[in-house]
Amino acid sequence: MKRYLPIALLVLQALVFFRHVLFLPGYAIPWDLRGLHLPHAYLWADSLAKGLLPLWDPYTYCGRPDLANIQAGALYPAMPVAAAMGLVFGHDTLLYWLECTVVLHVALAGIFGFLLLRALGVKRTSAYFGATTYQLCGFFAAHAEHLGTTIAAAWLPFALLSVYRWHKERSWRAALLLTAALALTILAGHAPLAAVVVAACFLFGLLLAILDGGGLSILVMTAVASLCAALLSLAQLAPTYQLTNLSVAQFRADYLGSGGGVPATALVSLVRPNYYHIFEPAQYKLPDDLTYMYLYCGILGLLFGLAGVVLAGWSRLNRVFAILLLCGTFATLGDTTWMGRMALSLVPLRIKISLEPEISAAVLCLSLAVLAALALDRLVPNQRLACVLAVAAAVDLIAVSSGRPMNAYPVAAEPGVGRTHIDGRPETLQRMLELTGTSFPPSRVDTVDAALAWSTTAPITRIYTANGADVMAVYRTMQARLAFAQGQRWGAYYQIENLRSPVIGLMNTRLVISSPRLDARRLAGSPFRELTSIPGGYIYENQAVLPRFFLVSRLRPARNLEEAAALLKSPDFDPKHEAIVEGAPGPPPPAGEPAGMVSVSKYGLQQLRLSVESERPAYLVTSETHYPGWRAYVDGRPQPIYYTNVAFRGFPVPAGRHQILMRFEAPLFWWAAAASALGWIVWAALLLWGRLTICGRLGAPSGPGMARSAMGTF
Numbered sequence: 010m011k012r013y014l015p016i017a018l019l020v021l022q023a024l025v026f027f028r029h030v031l032f033l034p035g036y037a038i039p040w041d042l043r044g045l046h047l048p049h050a051y052l053w054a055d056s057l058a059k060g061l062l063p064l065w066d067p068y069t070y071c072g073r074p075d076l077a078n079i080q081a082g083a084l085y086p087a088m089p090v091a092a093a094m095g096l097v098f099g100h101d102t103l104l105y106w107l108e109c110t111v112v113l114h115v116a117l118a119g120i121f122g123f124l125l126l127r128a129l130g131v132k133r134t135s136a137y138f139g140a141t142t143y144q145l146c147g148f149f150a151a152h153a154e155h156l157g158t159t160i161a162a163a164w165l166p167f168a169l170l171s172v173y174r175w176h177k178e179r180s181w182r183a184a185l186l187l188t189a190a191l192a193l194t195i196l197a198g199h200a201p202l203a204a205v206v207v208a209a210c211f212l213f214g215l216l217l218a219i220l221d222g223g224g225l226s227i228l229v230m231t232a233v234a235s236l237c238a239a240l241l242s243l244a245q246l247a248p249t250y251q252l253t254n255l256s257v258a259q260f261r262a263d264y265l266g267s268g269g270g271v272p273a274t275a276l277v278s279l280v281r282p283n284y285y286h287i288f289e290p291a292q293y294k295l296p297d298d299l300t301y302m303y304l305y306c307g308i309l310g311l312l313f314g315l316a317g318v319v320l321a322g323w324s325r326l327n328r329v330f331a332i333l334l335l336c337g338t339f340a341t342l343g344d345t346t347w348m349g350r351m352a353l354s355l356v357p358l359r360i361k362i363s364l365e366p367e368i369s370a371a372v373l374c375l376s377l378a379v380l381a382a383l384a385l386d387r388l389v390p391n392q393r394l395a396c397v398l399a400v401a402a403a404v405d406l407i408a409v410s411s412g413r414p415m416n417a418y419p420v421a422a423e424p425g426v427g428r429t430h431i432d433g434r435p436e437t438l439q440r441m442l443e444l445t446g447t448s449f450p451p452s453r454v455d456t457v458d459a460a461l462a463w464s465t466t467a468p469i470t471r472i473y474t475a476n477g478a479d480v481m482a483v484y485r486t487m488q489a490r491l492a493f494a495q496g497q498r499w500g501a502y503y504q505i506e507n508l509r510s511p512v513i514g515l516m517n518t519r520l521v522i523s524s525p526r527l528d529a530r531r532l533a534g535s536p537f538r539e540l541t542s543i544p545g546g547y548i549y550e551n552q553a554v555l556p557r558f559f560l561v562s563r564l565r566p567a568r569n570l571e572e573a574a575a576l577l578k579s580p581d582f583d584p585k586h587e588a589i590v591e592g593a594p595g596p597p598p599p600a601g602e603p604a605g606m607v608s609v610s611k612y613g614l615q616q617l618r619l620s621v622e623s624e625r626p627a628y629l630v631t632s633e634t635h636y637p638g639w640r641a642y643v644d645g646r647p648q649p650i651y652y653t654n655v656a657f658r659g660f661p662v663p664a665g666r667h668q669i670l671m672r673f674e675a676p677l678f679w680w681a682a683a684a685s686a687l688g689w690i691v692w693a694a695l696l697l698w699g700r701l702t703i704c705g706r707l708g709a710p711s712g713p714g715m716a717r718s719a720m721g722t723f
Contacts, residue, residue: 139382270343317380
């Protein structure tokens with residue numbers, strides 16, 4: 010009971026904290042969990058049902074890479090498990106399984122924090138107090154919507170525990186576990202926090218080496234573990250690196266400024282949690298994201314944490330974590346302080362655009378929690394009193410932070426992201442599916458002035474859209490959208506502004522949604538006419554829409570993307586009869602209209618089949634996003650694909666009748682996945698070898714009892 014009671018309490022606390030979303034109907038973790046992570050989970054489930062990985066999303070942005078988007082966290086082990094549960098219990102339960110994933114990792118944050126404190130020599134009651142302070146702190150309470158953030162923050166204390174074990178014992182088992190923890194942190198999907206966890210491990214190791222002795226070999230071990238973690242997660246990092254260089258994410262420096270950070274006023278929430286009306290989002294007026302402005306760690310956690318700082322003069326461990334607390338605080342404030350601005354000015358731009366200083370609050374909260382546990386252990390020797398204080402801290406944190414809008418939002422108050430609740434009405438979705446389903450594959454929709462959910466939830470609703478809202482949107486796609494919208498090159502969400510642009514029809518956009526009724530001046534000269542109305546908006550039909558796949562006889566060559574984008578905006582560009590092509594597809598088709606037709610026999614998640622029949626050579630134009638990894642085959646023979654009309658696939662086809670296959674093969678991912686798989690095999694072999702070595706030294710057979718002994722040794 011003494012050994013496992015704190016662990017059981019930490020698990021129970023996580024369940025109680027999220028009781029609204031776990032056990033009460035009508036509540037959900039809001040915002041990004043539903044708007045960002047849930048669509049990826051739907052695509053995971055659909056792909057899994059077909060025996061595929063979620064490599065490609067055909068619903069959004071005329072198609073986009075999905076797994077390469079690190080925010081999806083597609084390769085983190087919990088994601089395929091949640092997708093499988095969705096297949097077993099129904100897609101409508103996917104949000105619940107994502108919420109369970111959040112709760113699981115909040116529980117793990119407490120357990121790992123407890124193990125870290127026990128390794129530091131803290132008594133069980135004090136370790137439980139510190140683990141509770143971290144587990145239920147404002148960081149987890151406010152960032153429940155950010156799945157990758159929650160997961161990465163949960164692994165932070167385990168990573169520091171592994172560094173500390175290496176420092177004390179030079180255990181290669183600790184090094185292997187640090188490698189796995191860092192790899193899982195990367196796979197979680199929040200790259201900035203993964204970088205913070207790695208940096209915290211280095212700083213922690215450096216402080217231990219300086220203040221506690223033992224040499225700098227700990228830094229070498231941490232560096233090797235970090236590199237090996239990158240290898241273990243290469244299946245995610247390689248395609249993400251490729252997408253970053255081909256997406257609008259490469260231009261983050263255009264709007265990033267000097268680096269980011271929360272204002273020092275956020276520290277007020279340590280004492281007065283709702284000072285800025287964080288619990289009433291409608292009344293929150295600050296420009297900063299409210300999830301970063303909430304740092305409440307409990308009154309007892311704050312008081313004992315400050316006492317732990319004062320005790321730094323008498324304890325090396327207190328000094329280590331006091332310095333970590335100071336560094337975590339200044340990192341969280343980022344460029345809002347002169348020290349932060351100076352530090353960030355020294356960081357190369359290529360690295361700085363990948364940082365998010367605000368997320369360093371995880372280190373701030375963990376350091377404060379550890380200092381609080383160290384102080385309680387030293388100042389309150391009476392274990393009964395310490396137990397009362399620990400329980401009081403848990404009650405305080407749950408009472409103040411649980412059930413707030415950041416972690417338990419009434420579903421009825423946040424419509425627009427459920428499978429059957431676009432704009433809060435199930436009939437709206439059904440009506441749109443009927444309107445788009447008159448062709449195969451279904452035509453696309455776009456928006457003029459309508460809810461963002463139409464663009465972000467396409468994998469949920471299965472309503473194909475030409476738009477999206479993703480910070481890793483393919484750059485060429487956004488350049489094509491700028492033919493009928495105004496915006497910066499780094500933008501990821503642009504609604505239609507110029508309804509007269511033929512590029513709208515080129516994207517196979519047949520229906521446009523607008524919340525207000527469009528006036529006659531807006532529609533004048535455009536091919537759009539009002540078709541019908543839906544609850545909360547109006548639908549307009551594009552009478553000049555082009556098919557997903559068709560043939561043209563005229564080509565406009567372009568030397569590069571910039572020239573192609575300029576031609577796409579040219580007033581004399583006629584997408585129905587000509588195509589803008591980059592590269593050298595060979596001699597242009599003969600003059601005249603191609604007497605032929607294209608029919609779609611299969612349109613799947615990652616491949617499609619066409620039948621093409623033409624009396625003369627022609628050029629196949631598609632409204633499908635082109636991206637490295639797509640391959641085309643004409644009658645089984647490979648056919649190069651060319652960037653057509655800025656962002657899409659196209660290639661010449663000879664005269665006659667032909668069968669065409671296009672498939673997303675993603676060779677970069679599979680090569681990287683092979684390297685990662687080999688790395689995990691080596692990792693497991695080394696871990697097993699270490700376990701067998703321990704068994705041999707102890708002269709005992711391996712088994713469940715030995716597993717417990719080895720874990721106790723760790």
